[in-house]
Amino acid sequence: MYQKGSSIALRIDKQRLEIRFLKKIYAVEDHCIGCRLCEVHCVTQHSKSRELVRAHRKEVITPSRVRVSEHGPISFAVQCRHCSEPACVYSCLSGAMSKDPISGLVIHDRERCIGCWTCVMVCPVGAVIPDITTSKVVAKCDLCADIEMPACVQNCPNRALLFQEVPP
């Protein structure tokens, strides 16, 4: 592909430079029953109140950034891979998508997004979702950067989503 690269994230402490692999979410097909709780909790986590019932009943919510696919007996959840060579960042017309050099996260800035859907056109796993509540921006996984464990992983009843440094 474009360039060699790996998902290394740098953590800079006061005293030392720690190099470690970026933790990512991995789906385990055999454990997924397609219950879509990950979607529900993703929406909740990205809502104003972060309360499940309140968010879904009373608030304007953004689409889930994790998507469960089902086909015959197979199901699994897909979300942004935070690629080392991110096609969405390389294609973004407005500069709204960027790859954070420190955390390794692919970050989407809603304020700068113009909803041209170019990232939807190029994401190889289909993880950038047009937000039709506004029709002007996309939504994508941010690994719930402000909580320890992403909400979809935390709330999966079957351990069908893992949050770890290396693939299962």
Place this chain on the structure above:
Amino acid sequence: MNFKYVIIGGSAGGIGAIESIRDIDKAGSIAVISDETIPQYSKPMISEYIGEGAKLEEIIFRPLRFWEEHSVNIFSDKKVAKVDVSAKTVMLENGESMGFEKLLIATGGKPIIPKIDGAERKGVFTFVNLADAQLLLGRLQNVKEVVVVGGGLIGVSLAEALLKLRKKVTIVELKDRILNLILDIEGASMVADAVEHAGVKIITGRSVTRIAGRILSETQVGGVVLDDGTKMSCDIVVLTIGVTPRIEVIDPRKIKVNRGVVVDRFMATSAQDIYACGDVAETFDFVNNDSRLLPLWPLAYVGGRIAGSNMAGDKVGYPGGTQMCSLNYFGIPVISIGVVNPPKDSGYEVLAKLNPESRTYRKIILQNDVIVGMILVGGIVNAGVILDLMKNRVPVGEFKENLLSEEFGLIHLAEPLRLEMLRRN
């Protein structure tokens, strides 16, 4: 002045090159020469600048501090007169010259100006860069009627912007439909319906033969005359036929030029240490397996990254691009990639599903079970999964029947590929 890297052009290609050079070489000196004042704005967003009243800082692609952050010597508002290949020097119009070790030509494109009688009148505009947009915006205040010549991507996006400013807009398109290069008859008519419903008049199969003057003020635009004799009044005319490479600074005896600058898969030109990318270059098309002009922002950026890596000493091949557009005009999402109008009886297989009620349309074009093109109107989710299958020439025979489903995605792929994608880094 001598620099390790000299880049002509500070738009998508130039910025891509700088970002990849700095991944590899933190210290090598970089100079960027641009004839624009603030080159790092987003060219596709100039219609937002017109229609949404966006300020300059809202259409900026990289922050104003970008040059400083990347230790780049930026020479803005400067024009290049010529590139001296043997002396490895770039001469500016103001007499200055710059020596380089590696040069990137990322000069982009300029508007195609059709030969139309009366095109010199005041009120005739082009629309490819910020300066064009600023000139146009400056004239729009007292304007009621606008004729947009050319119904391609730029023409339609400009029409949408002008409509937001409550102008009466007419698009005149030479071919039988708007967006004819990126859509087929069905797709184009769905978009045309939305464009017309919003209030834009579309005239197809006609060309503008004359731009007429205004009564009592012959030097000002007063209307246009079409090739069938139809006369239409208007206050301004915008020419949006397309772009052509800006190759004036290049000596074609020293650097090979076809329709654009010829580059190899490393974005290198025929001249040692000189690279080119973006709208000025003919780059690799992975669908057609040839090199051609593909004046598209995302491809310019990626081409720039590849050029930059190679200029900085890595050996990185360009995976290639192809015609690929995503539009969201008048609320209809449309994605078009690759071959979308295959010639009849030529061995292409076409899968298509039109749903007039939900205003969705899906068309997939295959050749020997490999996807070579697609049009999606309405439902565009997972478009990138299909693009990835195209790029990697994955045979799709086993799951072909699923391609027309709006639910099509990774789940339909064979297990090894599916797992690879799910665990992608």
